[in-house]
Amino acid sequence: MTINSITFLSLVRREVARFTKVAIQTIFAPLISTGLYLIIFSYSFQNREVAGYGVPYISFIVPGLIMMSLIQNSFANTSSSLIGAKYNGIIIDFLLAPFSYIELSLGFMIGGMVRGLLVATVTYLVSIYFYGGAIAHPFLALFFAILVSSIFSLFGIIAGLWAEKFDHVSIFSNFFITPLTFLSGVFYSVKGLPGIWSEVSLFNPVFYMVDAVRFAFIGQSDMSPYFSALVIFSLAVFLLVIVTYLFKIGYKVKS
Amino acid sequence: MVYSDRLRDIYGGDFVTTAIKIRDINKTYGELQALDDVNLDIKKGEFFGLLGPNGAGKSTLIGILGGLVKKDSGNVTVLGKDIIKNYRETKKSLGIVPQEITFDPYFTVRETLEIHSGYFGIKDNDQKIDELLNALSLSDKAEIGPRQLSGGMKRRLLIAKALVHDPEIIVLDEPTAGVDVELRNSLWEYVINLNNQGKTIILTTHYLEEAEALCDRIAIMNKGKIVKVDTKENLINSIDKKLIKIQFADSVQGLEDELQEINFDLNKDKREIEIETAKQDLDKILKKINRLNLDIVDMNIESAKLEDVFIKLTSLGGDDN
Numbered sequence A: 001m002t003i004n005s006i007t008f009l010s011l012v013r014r015e016v017a018r019f020t021k022v023a024i025q026t027i028f029a030p031l032i033s034t035g036l037y038l039i040i041f042s043y044s045f046q047n048r049e050v051a052g053y054g055v056p057y058i059s060f061i062v063p064g065l066i067m068m069s070l071i072q073n074s075f076a077n078t079s080s081s082l083i084g085a086k087y088n089g090i091i092i093d094f095l096l097a098p099f100s101y102i103e104l105s106l107g108f109m110i111g112g113m114v115r116g117l118l119v120a121t122v123t124y125l126v127s128i129y130f131y132g133g134a135i136a137h138p139f140l141a142l143f144f145a146i147l148v149s150s151i152f153s154l155f156g157i158i159a160g161l162w163a164e165k166f167d168h169v170s171i172f173s174n175f176f177i178t179p180l181t182f183l184s185g186v187f188y189s190v191k192g193l194p195g196i197w198s199e200v201s202l203f204n205p206v207f208y209m210v211d212a213v214r215f216a217f218i219g220q221s222d223m224s225p226y227f228s229a230l231v232i233f234s235l236a237v238f239l240l241v242i243v244t245y246l247f248k249i250g251y252k253v254k255s
Numbered sequence B: 001m002v003y004s005d006r007l008r009d010i011y012g013g014d015f016v017t018t019a020i021k022i023r024d025i026n027k028t029y030g031e032l033q034a035l036d037d038v039n040l041d042i043k044k045g046e047f048f049g050l051l052g053p054n055g056a057g058k059s060t061l062i063g064i065l066g067g068l069v070k071k072d073s074g075n076v077t078v079l080g081k082d083i084i085k086n087y088r089e090t091k092k093s094l095g096i097v098p099q100e101i102t103f104d105p106y107f108t109v110r111e112t113l114e115i116h117s118g119y120f121g122i123k124d125n126d127q128k129i130d131e132l133l134n135a136l137s138l139s140d141k142a143e144i145g146p147r148q149l150s151g152g153m154k155r156r157l158l159i160a161k162a163l164v165h166d167p168e169i170i171v172l173d174e175p176t177a178g179v180d181v182e183l184r185n186s187l188w189e190y191v192i193n194l195n196n197q198g199k200t201i202i203l204t205t206h207y208l209e210e211a212e213a214l215c216d217r218i219a220i221m222n223k224g225k226i227v228k229v230d231t232k233e234n235l236i237n238s239i240d241k242k243l244i245k246i247q248f249a250d251s252v253q254g255l256e257d258e259l260q261e262i263n264f265d266l267n268k269d270k271r272e273i274e275i276e277t278a279k280q281d282l283d284k285i286l287k288k289i290n291r292l293n294l295d296i297v298d299m300n301i302e303s304a305k306l307e308d309v310f311i312k313l314t315s316l317g318g319d320d321n
């Protein structure tokens, strides 16, 4: 496990520069869609209550919406960076340069995290207007946000390496990311789901992420935050190992 | 090179004088044997040519060197280091200009070179970057995006990228395809200069005159095999061929009869002749022509060219192996 700081930081810098150069598309566009959710939910469900949670509905969904921005943008950054690099051929720059495999994993991952956390932070700032902005455990919120963005950045790397066309990336987001996110309790409490559905949700890793962040925001959650933290942390480590292995074998990039 | 001479004295070994050592490399793509038991040694400081027809396996071999292609078997060392075990070191020693043109659309020419320097662990590389931009006539394009570059300019950017980290071994996979004559010359001037500074140069090209003019030693590949490795002089001398071109003052009579059983080509107005022959027959033929007492305006005798060797050794010419 070798890391050369200049080499590694150059990759991070490249990844961050790449998305900031097209900020309209990578930062502002996602903000608009989250902003619309906030407007719609805060006005349509003004008087709704969530069973078992003594907070206004808007306070309940804000952590979920922030998570959604975080997840989607972390994933979008790494997946589009890699499929783009494969498409225009510059993927070979990463192979010809003296990157260790862990540097490649962490370099791309951090690039995705920066974008995810940036969009999530701005989403939070916007949400202050709608719910006041209170966070019960701010450091915990940051800790979970970092972990979750790392997970979806890593997931995006896998998707980007696997994909042979830009379309393939959207298969990943349409068939995995979006359903798992929408069914994770962003908009409702999983406890309140009828019958078997609340148990099925326990197999959805995104549920633990949303639930843990909700705990950090409002001090209440469906699961124990410690258990969620364990699930999330294990998943992050697992994905990091997988991604590093994929870089090592040159999965779909070396012939 | 004083340092490496001293090391050689101490160790008597060849690891410092061998830039690249390739042993028993095989690579298949499905049914296709792209590389077939390739062995090759390239010495430090050499200007080495890797020639062969399309599909011979040149780029595949270079890909293995740079870690773009996975070999099936065999091993490769770069300056004595294994390319798998010590890949970070070997990648720093290599500057590979790939055959395919690629570019990162997000960054300007200068940004591309800065990022690339960073990948190789070099901070603040402005001096080298300016030198390269200058040598490759890209200075006035430094601040624009690669989409706005012409094809030849993109290739020059590719060359600059491969050189930002001042590599010991420079591998150029068809660097001049699509580059105009003037810039080609300035590129070669720069590369020859690097070679004079002790850098090892490996070149593939389909312009055989280019290889003939530049390379010290040449390997000729065909269908995944190295069919011949030798110095340029030995390769050319291995072909016993002389081409005599004579121009006469008037159209000649009786020459055909005199030159029976000799391979020649007389033009329509019978004032120019080209005779292909072996070295030993040169004297005999010239005497025969002399006998006719013709008025000769001009005469030229050419030796074999690298192209002749190439044709002989690859499938383009008759069956030689």
Ligand SMILES: Nc1ncnc2c1ncn2[C@@H]1O[C@H](COP(=O)(O)OP(=O)(O)OP(=O)(O)O)[C@@H](O)[C@H]1O
Residues within 6 Å of the ligand: A255, B029, B032, B034, B052, B053, B054, B055, B056, B057, B058, B059, B060, B061, B099
């Ligand atoms: N990724 C790949 N998948 C399948 N076959 C490949 C791949 N890359 C190369 N080949 C095949 O391997 C053989 C050698 O190709 P290579 O690119 O090394 O040739 P080359 O000598 O560089 O030719 P050229 O002068 O055209 O550049 C060719 O038959 C080619 O079709």
Ligand SMILES: [Mg+2]
Residues within 6 Å of the ligand: B058, B059, B060, B099, B173
């Ligand atoms: Mg080639």
